[in-house]
Every structure is written in C-alpha cells, then in structure tokens.
Amino acid sequence: MGDILRFRDDQSVDQPSVTVDSFLDQSNSPAVRIEPGDDARDLLPHLERIRLVVVNFPSFGDGRGYSSARVLREAGFSGELRAVGDVLVDQIGYLRRCGFDSFEPNQPLDPDDVENALNRWPDVYQPTTDGRTPIWNLRHGETKNG
C-alpha cells in the first residue's frame, strides 16, 4: 500500500477491496472499489457491512467520483471513503467536501500544499454532508459549524 493521507482516527481496513460486481455477487469483503462507470447506489442496501469504499479516479478530470461519494454519504455511509488514482492537491478541497476522508494518490502530495488547499476557503456557498454551515445560512443568523 502506498502513502495514504487519512482524516480518520479508526483503524484502516487491511483487506483488499473488491469490485462492485464481485461484491454484489456474494463477497463478504468489507472493502469495495468503485470505478467511474459503477453506480454507487448499487451498494446502498449493503452499507452496514461495508467499512471502506475506494473510489478510483483514473483521470482527475473525470468527476463522476464526486457524485458517487455524495450518494454514499447522503445514504448515511459512515465508513472510510478513499479517493485513489489521479488525485491532485487542487481537487482535494472539493473531494473533502463531497465526503472523502482518505486519499491514496498516484503521486505523493506536498503536505504544505495540502494544508494550504484545505484552509484556503473561509466559508462555503453550498451545503454538503461535510456539515459546514453555508454562507446562505450564516447570513441569516446560523452560527458556524464544521
């Protein structure tokens, strides 16, 4: 396993991840790997036995993984959501907002650049499952969260 940047305190899953097809077939694996063309919703009936979902980004410009992540988080998935592949520092803020909490990039990320990227934005416009209070709500009396 290469360097993994994690934003979780629990123990990471050791077993290798299996494809969505083999998972749905009969696998007992707690780790599943989603390719861009897979439908994350296929996993929703089984979330209670999944501890790690790996979402592959073969190219950083293929944004389907962002929706896959949100679909899983909106369905209540609380396990580890890991972005792997062509994962770059300039996308990491958006990936975090969509629910990813670990990263296994092809090329190592400069920790200072990651720090800068994650602290760049004082606030956000849109609500996601990351819990940050959007500007829309801050303007109308809600206090900052997340």
Next chain:
Amino acid sequence: MYQYDHYDQAMVDARVEEFRDQCKRRIEGKLTEDQFKPLRLMNGLYLQLHAYMLRVAIPYGTLSGRQMSALGDIADKFDRKYGHFTTRQNIQYNWIKLEDAGDILAALAKVEMHAIQTSGNCIRNVSSDHFAGAAADEVVDPRPYAELLRQWSSFHPEFSYLPRKFKFAVIASETDRAAMRLHDIGINIVRNDAGDLGAAFYVGGGMGRTPMVAPLIRDFVPLDQLITYAESCLRVYNRYGRRDNKYKARIKILVHELGAAEYTRQVEAEFAHLLEQGIEPPIAELERIRTYFSSPAFDLDASDTIEQSDPDFLTWAERNTHPHKQPGYVSAVISLKPVGGIPGDATADQIRLMATLGETYSFDELRVTHTQNIVMPHVRKSDLYTLWQKLDAAGLATANFDQIGDIIACPGLDYCSLANARSIPVAQRISERFAANGKGDALGELKLKISGCINACGHHHAGHMGILGVDKKGVENYQLSIGGSEAEDTSLGKITGPGFSEEGIVDAVENAADVYLAQRQDGERFLDTYRRIGMKPFKEALYG
C-alpha cells in the same frame, strides 16, 4: 444591483490567492501543463492563437459604472486598449500576458468582479435578459434567481469536473431575449394560476455541432426548491453524461439519447431524494438578494416625450430603444456594431465613457447583451437626446439594433485556435455592403450571426440568416443558413446549399435579403416570410 457582502468578497479574494499559488506551483514545476490547464481555464485564462485571452464574468450581464470603468482601465493597462464583449454577456481581453493574470484578477476583485468559471467543464457564468428589471413585459426581474444560481454554482464541489461545460440562462417574460432554450438549462420564471412564482425548466438545449432546442422537463418548480431541482438536473448529468467523446458530452446529448421523458424521470427521482437532504438555501436568502434588485428611484413625473427636432436622433431612438415599465423612461441600446467595425469591440476610452454615461443617465447601471451590445436600462426620455449626442460624438450611436448590421460574430481565425475560417472580416464586409446599399432600414429586424467553425460560438444556427465558416481544402468557405431564431419562437436554421467564397457570401446574403424584399407581405419580418414561402425561392435566387 447586487453588492458583495464580506462573505462574497472573501470567496473572490481567496480565489485570487489560490490562482496566484497555482501559477507559482506551475512555474516551480509542481504542476504539469496538463494539470494546470483546467485550473487556469476555470479562472478564465485561455491560450489562443497569438496570446493568452482572459474572459471576465459579468453575471447576468449587469454592471455598475465603477465596474465598467475598471474594465476600461484593465484594457488600457494590460491589453491593447480595447476589450471584446461576448455572447455570454462577458468581456474578453485578447492580448494578456500570463504573468499579469493574477494582478488583473486582483484588480477585478476590488470592484466585486472575477473570472471564475468562465471556462472549463463546470457551470459557467449565468446569463439573463438584458432588459431585466426594466422591460415592460416581464413577470418579475429574473436576476435575483440568476444571482442565487451564481452563488450555488461557484466552487460547487460536486460539479467542477462535469463531462463538459454547462450554461444557464434565466428569463422571466414570454419574450425571450436570452436564447433561453438554447442553453444546457434554460429557466423561465413564471406565475401560476394561484399567483405564485415558480421556475419552468428547459433542459438539453445548445448550439455547437449538434444544435438542439431544449425540451420543457418541468413547468413549475416552486422557488423554495429551485436550487434542489437544479442540483438534481446536474447530478444526473454528472453521473451519466458521456465522457468518451468530447463532442457528445454536453447534456443535450444525454437528454436526446435517454429521451426527455426518461431524463425527467431520473431527475424527479434524484429530486425526491435531495429534498430530504435539505440543501435548499433559506427563502430569506432569496429575499435578501431581491432587495438589491428593487427598482431605482424613478422620477414619477418624468415627461413621456422625446426631442423631435433632429431626424438622425429620431431614427436612433426608434431603433435603439426598448419600452420601459416606468412611464417617461426607456432602455437605450448602445450598438457596438459601427459600419465596418469589429462586432463587440470597444476601446478603453469608449468603455469608460459608457461607464460615466451609465452613472449619469441610467441610475449607475449598464448591461451587456448576448448580441454584443451595451444597454443603458433606465434612461429618462427627456435625457435621451443629450445622451445620444454624447454617444454620437464617441462613435457609439450606430442606429442598427436587431438590424442586419447588428451582426453577432465569433472571434474566428483572427484570434481563435479552434476556428477554420475568419468571421470578423465577413461581418465587416456585410456591414459595409448594407450601409452602402441602404437596404438595412427596409429589411427591418434581421438577425445575422456568423461562426468561424462548427462550435457555433457566433450562434449561426439561431440566426434569421446564419453563416458558418469552414475550411475547404485550405480555402475559407462559407455556408449560409436561413430560418433560425433564438427568441421565444426558437428554431434552427437550414443550410441553403453549397457554400460560398468570402466575396460570394456577401452577395449571397444580399440576394437572400432581396428575396424577402420582393416577397414580403404586410408586417412580415424576414423570418416570417421565410417561414411562409419556404426555402425554394431562396435557393433559386442563390443558385438558380
């Protein structure tokens, strides 16, 4: 008009710093050109044929005098003393140095402007009716909804790497002045029988190489679900839009391949799910935004007559003004289409003059039209003559709004690395021809649009007459099409037949115009006559 609060300002300032950091990492070699390219594009920076081009966002085409003036200063300081207003109601600078880009973005941020998401496979600047807030025929001002969409779409974490670019237009009247149904999503704000406002969603329109008119997928989305519905439309697209072929990646292809009914079914399922997620902004936010778009303090006793002594002025006033909801006022159109000029270009001095005139005569407000002109939305009729004199002295009083001289043209092969043929010189020759033969007046409303390649940035599919430049064995060749419309009677033009040379296309346009002049019946526009008599008489005149 809308003003940033400290939240909006902080977001734009953060973006400037982010881009400076990205440029630095590119120079240090931490970013490859492939990795840097989408980042600079999402900040409006293109590499064209001869230089970098910077496209600045003008949300829903609305500007204050101070902002307009800053655009003139940027043209002076960082470009060759002119700017180019575009069909997205934006402005482009064609001669930018990469090392100046950060400073230009900082100069824009000082006047609450930016170049965010003016390119790239993300949600682009939202366009709207250029007479919004002024037009006598609107249901409401559509811009508060466009502003809400601007905020929602800015730095959207899920939709910044879509299959392809994504364009919204928002209108709020039956008359469509924004080519609403030729957008990825067109929204018409309507009032239902109960008197409530809502949004009609048209999804999957567009021009480009596969032009399509967007079908209506929902006739009424309540305003407190507007963002949730938009998010649903985008999520279905982000998950299922094609990514295997750049030319089939726009949402129009997805809607077409699935069928509007199936696409709608999927959106509605996503919508039901997202309603439970509570992603809609509080309705108080929409109310807050609306307060910025309240009507200016009109003079209720303003005279409803205009100066009658000068025939040149009267001609301009008849052609270049639009009825206003407030008696005693009009919206005035400043044509950026002088005879033989480059459509949409304005010099730094002209830009600053328009800024000053907007401050003095139009409650400090200006608009950019998607037809590459400038609007002064709220002009007192008693000021109109003085305004015209000042415009005329600066070469800004060409009286040709919506006439054949008011040509939309893309930058074409003079600037653009995608183009197959030049657009600007063709526009210049046609404009000169019709100025010389004096037929412009007789022709009345005739919308001519020119694209220098199949990507259709010059909207040729939607022109009453459209011209498409192609490369034919190394020689520029121009196809003529007839019968397109971007208005509420949206239609796509049909090609007349074989293309023409650069000189030949100018003759062809005149020949087609002559068919109309010979055959028109009472009150018919060129488009109406074509729709009545069909293509045959035009083909006979062009190729017979």
